[in-house]
Amino acid sequence: MKKLTKLSLVILTLISGFYSCKPNKNMQDTSLDQALEQKVDSVLSLMNLQEKIGQTVQYAAGWDLTGPASTTSAKSKVDKMKKGLVGSVLNVTSVKEVREAQKLVMENSRLKIPMIFAYDVIHGLKTMFPIPLGESASWDLELIEKSASIAAKESAASGLNWTFAPMVDVSRDARWGRIMEGGGEDPYLNSVIGVARIHGFQGDDLADKNTIAACAKHFAGYGFGEAGREYNTVTVGEFELHNMILPPFKAAAKAGVATFMNSFNDIDGIPATGHKVLQRDVLKGDWNWKGVVVSDWGSIGEMKAHGFAKDTKHAAEIALNAGSDMDMESYAYEAHLEELLEEKKISLVYLDDAVRRILRLKFQLGLFDDPYKYCDEEKERNDIYTKEHLAIAREAAKKSIVLVKNENAILPVSKNIKSIAVIGPFADNKDAPLGNWRAKATYNSAVSLLEGVKAKVGENTKVYYEKGVELTVPTVKPGENQFLYPLKINTEDSSGILKAVEAALKVEIVFLAIGEDAYQSGEGRSQTKIGFAGLQNELLEAVYKVNKNIVLVLSNGRPMDISRASELLPGILVTWQLGSESGNGIADVLFGDYNPSGKLPVSFPRNVGQEPLYYNQKNTGRPSNDIHVTYSGYTDSEKTPLYPFGFGLSYTNFSYDNLKVDTETMSSEEKITLSVDVKNTGTVAGEEVVQLYIRDLVASIVRPVKELKGFQKLLIAAGETKTVSFIIDKEVLQFYTAKRKWEVETGEFMLFVGGNSATKMKQKITVE
Numbered sequence: 021m022k023k024l025t026k027l028s029l030v031i032l033t034l035i036s037g038f039y040s041c042k043p044n045k046n047m048q049d050t051s052l053d054q055a056l057e058q059k060v061d062s063v064l065s066l067m068n069l070q071e072k073i074g075q076t077v078q079y080a081a082g083w084d085l086t087g088p089a090s091t092t093s094a095k096s097k098v099d100k101m102k103k104g105l106v107g108s109v110l111n112v113t114s115v116k117e118v119r120e121a122q123k124l125v126m127e128n129s130r131l132k133i134p135m136i137f138a139y140d141v142i143h144g145l146k147t148m149f150p151i152p153l154g155e156s157a158s159w160d161l162e163l164i165e166k167s168a169s170i171a172a173k174e175s176a177a178s179g180l181n182w183t184f185a186p187m188v189d190v191s192r193d194a195r196w197g198r199i200m201e202g203g204g205e206d207p208y209l210n211s212v213i214g215v216a217r218i219h220g221f222q223g224d225d226l227a228d229k230n231t232i233a234a235c236a237k238h239f240a241g242y243g244f245g246e247a248g249r250e251y252n253t254v255t256v257g258e259f260e261l262h263n264m265i266l267p268p269f270k271a272a273a274k275a276g277v278a279t280f281m282n283s284f285n286d287i288d289g290i291p292a293t294g295h296k297v298l299q300r301d302v303l304k305g306d307w308n309w310k311g312v313v314v315s316d317w318g319s320i321g322e323m324k325a326h327g328f329a330k331d332t333k334h335a336a337e338i339a340l341n342a343g344s345d346m347d348m349e350s351y352a353y354e355a356h357l358e359e360l361l362e363e364k365k366i367s368l369v370y371l372d373d374a375v376r377r378i379l380r381l382k383f384q385l386g387l388f389d390d391p392y393k394y395c396d397e398e399k400e401r402n403d404i405y406t407k408e409h410l411a412i413a414r415e416a417a418k419k420s421i422v423l424v425k426n427e428n429a430i431l432p433v434s435k436n437i438k439s440i441a442v443i444g445p446f447a448d449n450k451d452a453p454l455g456n457w458r459a460k461a462t463y464n465s466a467v468s469l470l471e472g473v474k475a476k477v478g479e480n481t482k483v484y485y486e487k488g489v490e491l492t493v494p495t496v497k498p499g500e501n502q503f504l505y506p507l508k509i510n511t512e513d514s515s516g517i518l519k520a521v522e523a524a525l526k527v528e529i530v531f532l533a534i535g536e537d538a539y540q541s542g543e544g545r546s547q548t549k550i551g552f553a554g555l556q557n558e559l560l561e562a563v564y565k566v567n568k569n570i571v572l573v574l575s576n577g578r579p580m581d582i583s584r585a586s587e588l589l590p591g592i593l594v595t596w597q598l599g600s601e602s603g604n605g606i607a608d609v610l611f612g613d614y615n616p617s618g619k620l621p622v623s624f625p626r627n628v629g630q631e632p633l634y635y636n637q638k639n640t641g642r643p644s645n646d647i648h649v650t651y652s653g654y655t656d657s658e659k660t661p662l663y664p665f666g667f668g669l670s671y672t673n674f675s676y677d678n679l680k681v682d683t684e685t686m687s688s689e690e691k692i693t694l695s696v697d698v699k700n701t702g703t704v705a706g707e708e709v710v711q712l713y714i715r716d717l718v719a720s721i722v723r724p725v726k727e728l729k730g731f732q733k734l735l736i737a738a739g740e741t742k743t744v745s746f747i748i749d750k751e752v753l754q755f756y757t758a759k760r761k762w763e764v765e766t767g768e769f770m771l772f773v774g775g776n777s778a779t780k781m782k783q784k785i786t787v788e
């Protein structure tokens with residue numbers, strides 16, 4: 021009787037909007053909104069066991085699969101939804117479909133608890149921004165937040181409430197395909213970029229119609245897979261885990277990210293999905309974070325293949341006990357949690373905690389207030405792929421480009437130049453710039469380089485185009501989802517090279533658009549080779565023979581081996597996959613309408629054998645750079661990168677001078693102000709990313725030779741000098757020490773300042 025009264029109260033209050041509430045801005049906040057908690061508890065108290073378990077179930081729609089195909093039929097999924105036994109659905113991506121799915125629950129189930137709709141909106145929904153690694157090269161946090169907010173707006177207008185982004189995995193291995201999805205090799209850069217993306221997706225209010233829940237993934241270690249091999253085992257020690265891998269996740273938790281996703285890999289033998297220390301002790305314990313942990317696709321079931329669970333039931337037991345709240349596509353929780361409870365292998369306390377977290381998020385998204393609040397056909401018609409969004413996409417594209425070589429100022433090119441040849445498989449490619457993880461982007465919808473160039477020059481400039489070589493041999497029809505198909509590289513047909521040479525012969529400058537296709541990086545796209553695949557090297561050499569005035573416009577989703585190009589060609593632009601406005605953004609840079617300001621978020625190697633390659637390495641006991649001796653390099657290669665982390669040129673030059681500190685000693689509770697004068701010594705205005713690195717010279721565990729701890733991106737007029745200051749305090753100097761806590765150790769620190777990680781400008785300080 022008591023239950024019935026409560027049930028009618030729920031139904032009544034659902035209608036009256038009693039449940040509506042503002043979200044908690046900070047999921048780490050210990051004083052959770054009491055009113056919200058009461059509502060969560062009141063719903064929980066009405067739920068029977070099956071309904072509770074149902075909330076932990078996440079199903080994928082039967083299309084756009086990003087993992088092994090589901091075994092449960094669509095019909096049984098629908099039946100489960102009708103009974104209120106599904107908490108969330110992924111890959112349902114339009115208002116019409118979301119509404120239909122939500123109706124199944126709202127019109128049939130006992131408690132009418134709305135579902136959450138999730139999708140991988142990684143770098144835009146339909147308006148595509150640069151791939152995350154590329155956008156990270158902008159080091160422009162405001163811009164990154166803005167692009168995420170547009171992605172959120174377009175997603176929310178499509179009925180979605182949750183994106184599986186940002187990926188904040190520190191990734192140092194160019195062979196790993198998913199390096200394209202994160203912020204590169206540095207934990208600090210990944211932290212601040214991750215937080216900017218979270219703010220962009222979530223805004224200040226999750227219940228706002230234009231915001232969606234974000235997801236920090238993949239917790240943890242996924243970017244450290246051995247040999248860059250996808251899903252591979254991770255062997256890192258406790259200190260490396262805390263100092264290198266976890267910081268971006270901690271920052272995300274602190275910033276109030278609504279959800280976390282765990283990862284496919286094992287860490288030192290424990291699959292992350294079943295990692296109790298990581299999820300219960302660190303994330304939900306030490307960090308006191310109150311959001312939802314979703315498993316990765318099928319990762320609960322995959323603990324069987326790891327050899328960590330004997331069957332799916334065992335996997336469910338391990339995962340729930342370890343703190344995975346929601347089961348994405350393993351069908352393990354729905355099948356086994358009830359039985360596991362009866363057998364006392366899991367406790368109701370953990371199940372209730374998982375359900376509470378899921379319900380809390382639904383309240384925060386405003387779904388209890390109006391389960392269809394994201395279902396607005398008018399918004400879907402008007403808020404997606406707008407002119408305003410495309411303008412920001414162009415801004416993001418041009419700011420993400422990194423100029424790594426510009427001999428004899430080959431760039432920028434005058435718009436009155438007489439003749440240009442745009443050559444290569446990416447020269448008129450309207451699809452590759454959309455990148456991997458392209459959500460609902462329309463096939464072939466990006467502005468190609470050729471289109472961008474043609475739109476820039478006047479009638480007097482003759483623009484030739486030749487593809488030269490096909491990079492790939494098509495395996496699927498144009499526009500078909502290539503996600504699950506390996507690319508077939510063309511290694512035979514070189515018939516177009518001659519025409520490319522003829523074009524190169526006629527012109528003043530060649531823009532050579534070669535590199536990697538969008539589907540050479542991304543999930544499941546690890547490679548042992550990171551140079552120019554297929555016949556692109558032949559194309560490069562042939563064109564170079566007849567015209568030395570070449571600018572390489574590199575298409576890439578990872579750091580590539582561009583050593584040969586760097587040896588030969590006077591100009592190199594790293595242009596990643598830049599999204600919908602790619603060609604326009606590149607043309608803005610090529611012709612000087614925008615002075616490039618991007619800096620590499622990953623080291624570019626000299627060869628694949630150097631991987632994993634990262635600047636924040638340790639020194640070893642024999643740190644010399646010499647080759648052919650028994651020092652810690654290689655006998656056949658320099659150990660330094662071709663282009664270091666943080667590097668990028670401008671059409672102007674910057675000089676650094678007058679580095680000083682207000683005092684050279686401090687206690688761990690005090691602070692020092694460091695300042696430096698940065699002068700634009702050239703003739704045009706430009707933006708410089710002024711970077712601060714530290715080195716803890718002697719510590720209880722070996723510290724990296726340099727660690728990024730701050731940066732400022734500034735516009736400096738020609739001839740102008742700006743003084744840049746950084747505060748050096750506990751935040752900057754602390755690390756996870758041998759005492760297993762974050763603290764500052766006394767002793768000497770070297771501070772470095774400059775325009776890239778190879779900077780030698782330094783100042784010593786002492787912490788007493």
Ligand code: BGC
Pocket residue numbers: 086087140184237316317543
């Ligand atoms: C990926 C996740 C992604 C999920 C859902 C998995 O294969 O690892 O990052 O969010 O699929 O599409």
